[in-house]
Amino acid sequence: MMGIFLHSCNAPEDIIEVLARIGVSISTTSINDAITNLSKESSTALRRLGKTLTTSFAYDNVDIELKHTVPTLEKPHETLVHLTSGTFIPLDHGVVREDLDCSQELWQRSPMNADRSAVEPPINEDELLQLHPETLEHPTGLLRSGRFNAWVFRRDLIQHGPPFFRRYLKELGKPEVVEQIPVVRSSQVPAKMMDISQSTPQGNGDALADLFRQVNVGNPTEKGCNEVTDVKNYVVLVHGDLLTGERIQSFQASRRIEKTPWRRNQFIIYVMGLFHLKMACADAIWRICIFPKAARNDPSSLIAFVGILRKKETAKIESKPGFRRMHEVIEHVGVVSRLDCWKVLASKHYIVLVGQCKS
Incomplete structure (x- = not known):
């Protein structure tokens, strides 16, 4: 464990060897062997996860400044390295593969599809208010939004108002539950770091292609992809920041004239985070x-x-x-x-x- 920690901290080899000689750590060779074995186990776990086709992807950029990099002719003074990190998040809450079997149906309605069969009407703001319609009349006479605002007033009064109201903290309770998502212990499997800059739409396409390669998911009809897990008609949820979402959509728009769903990347569905x-x-x-x-x-x-x-x-x-x-x-x-x-x-x-x- 100490050897892995030293490796993650990029400790000099001389220090590792000294600690190995006094019995605190293992040698550099043993550390490298351990890293290799861990990488193989991680690769196996990623492929096993990819076979389920019930995993969402999440990735973001990582900028690392390497002050001692060797200058090259193309980048004589570049010290900032742009990488991409990612992770795979299994979908919980009873999600099964059949729930994601809708790629072609979504493509038929997609604005990127020039031959779409149906045009979806624009969403009106009033329709959003009907996602959780009011049911029975509440004893307070307030709507759900009014009851929430009343709770916020009580919270501020108890937590930030006169000290007299601190005594009611235990009686404050939680806001009214509308439709609660069950709390589960989620898990994730980290992806390998990618030497890809996602600052462009093409960079995001390369990052997604690398992530699919790591979980061994693809189209078996493509050259060199005979043993991959076929994505078929399933969609894959991808998470990232808002700029990542724009670049993914731009990348998909540039591929919309391709003939196969895999090359169009039509199965990729971007989902923004609440943050x-x-x-x-x-x-x-x-x-x-x-x-x-x-x-x-x-x-x-x-x-x-x-x-x-x-x-x-x-x-x-x-x-x-x-x-x-x-x-x-x-x-x-x-x-x-x-x-x-x-x-x-x-x-x-x-x-x-x-x-x-x-x-």
């Missing part, structure tokens, strides 16, 4: 409420609250705040705004109550 959706929402709020100069003129604008809460960071937030800073701005401004609403409403009730007592 990236959250990033997109934070960026949208910044572009609407902060970036336009006209949005900063109102005394109750978002940037006005930022000037109170984060006075030294106003210029940074106006120009390029980044996700984490913008996320904190949204959270903190929301908390103080809700507490201020409670203060105003409580003051009005107090004034009315005092007036009734005097009368």
